[in-house]
Amino acid sequence: MPSSHSMFSPTVRRNRNRNRNRAPRGAGLALAAAVLAGVTAFGTAPASAASPASPSSVACPSSSCQAVAEGLAGAFSVALDGHGSAFLSVSDSGDGRVKRVDLATGAVTTVATGLGNVRGIASDGAGSVYVVDFAGRLQQVDVATGAHRVVVSGFDPLLAVAHHDGHVYVGGIGQVWDISPGAPARLLAGGLGTVLDLATDASGRLYMSDLNGTVSRIDPATGTTTLFDEGGYEPTSLQVAADGRIVFVSAAVTVKTIDPATGGRGGPITTSLRSFSDFALDSGGDALVIDSVTGTLWRMTGLAG
Template identity: 40%
Template sequence: MTGALGSSPVSVALDGRGSAYVTVMSGELRRVDLAGGSTSTVAAGLGNLRGLDLDGQGSAYVGSFEGVLQKADLLTGAREEIARGLGPVHGVSVAGGRVYVASGDGSIYKAEKGQQTERVVTGLGLPLDLVADGDSAYVADVIRGTVGKVDLADGSVTTLDSGAYEPQSLSRGADGAVYFLAGGEFHRVDPVTGRKTTAARLTSLSAYDFTLAANGDAYVTSSDGSLWRLNGLAR
């Protein structure tokens, strides 16, 4: 779709209004016009960026490998620090006014502006991505090779899948299923029954992260500096 994202695009999030936002390891938050493919820089100098999510109110939350969580205004690029000392931040998810962070120290943290950061889950391997949903979160653990459902109240983890090679990214579909990327394949797992199917295979794309649009299309960041659309992954 576009190749103007820089050498190392990482996470991607959609605003539902025709734009995608992508973090780049060099410290930029980039905006992509999904209709025309043009790109622009929202903010720069944010650190060695990894995780990203939008709050639906005009702001992005971005996490860095240095363990800092920041909030950036999508219009002005103004940013403020929300928390630090989180360990390498790989995944960020906003739900119910709270921000959850998947850390390379094997934890999930909850962060709110002006509140003490809380470690809500410990003992994970290396969680690279998470999607919070109410009182639960779905987590891709690349070290343990699992996709799990985490109870954010008591920290317990239920394994949904343990048969995929290095799950690295996941997203929740409109059908309620969890879709995750592992070893160049997209898988669909039913969180109720645990049934897993392969949704798609990538043959010539080195993907890093993806997210699902409401219509089931997947938007995928690639190591070649591009953002790609995979039509109908979750249909």
């Protein structure tokens, strides 16, 4: 059972929603996981018109892909604060750090160290970033001072984190949790595969990519899960564009989009990066992309149409 620190209660409340209006699943593995969880309802988005046109490939470097910063070996995840900075979780030999990149100048500074085997990172845009680690902890880092504290611990290994309106969502091996101030940790979905990434849209709806090849949306209020894509190869990273489209990476080099409202699909867009490990979308629709092999942060245009 997760243990809470500071303002979070150690009590765990499981979502018992048993709405099981499921659609057929190709290989049946993800459906079996949902049945075991007993907490999700699956539905496929309707097929409809294609998404706006995007390039079929992006070369880096080029006019559509320019390096912002280098020397970021071990970078795992990236988050934007909306004020001109990108924050990266960096894990090298277990020495977890948070680094800041000034997007205007490319200057790199270390914000915090000693964070363990860190994975996903999320920014609240108000002076804090949140990182999760393979030890099953959620930590909060003050980006001005570098001070950090464990918010909650005791989970199975965590890989993904997202923030929206005071809520911090974490996911990893088989589960997604809602960690909210002044409330117990709440299980949103269980019986999953391995949650690789989490993102929220402007309305606070939560989106998830899973190692089992699925891209889904979770209603934070009910835990109901809607399936949008399955059968893909390792959708490692996803974001939600300003127009509501899901933008996700498959096989570490290919970008695809899905319109949740219409089912319209875009892509695939291939890139020349050696490993497209994570990305974040800025307010203008540009993607800040980590190439974990070269340790480079790139600014890429055209991925979200």
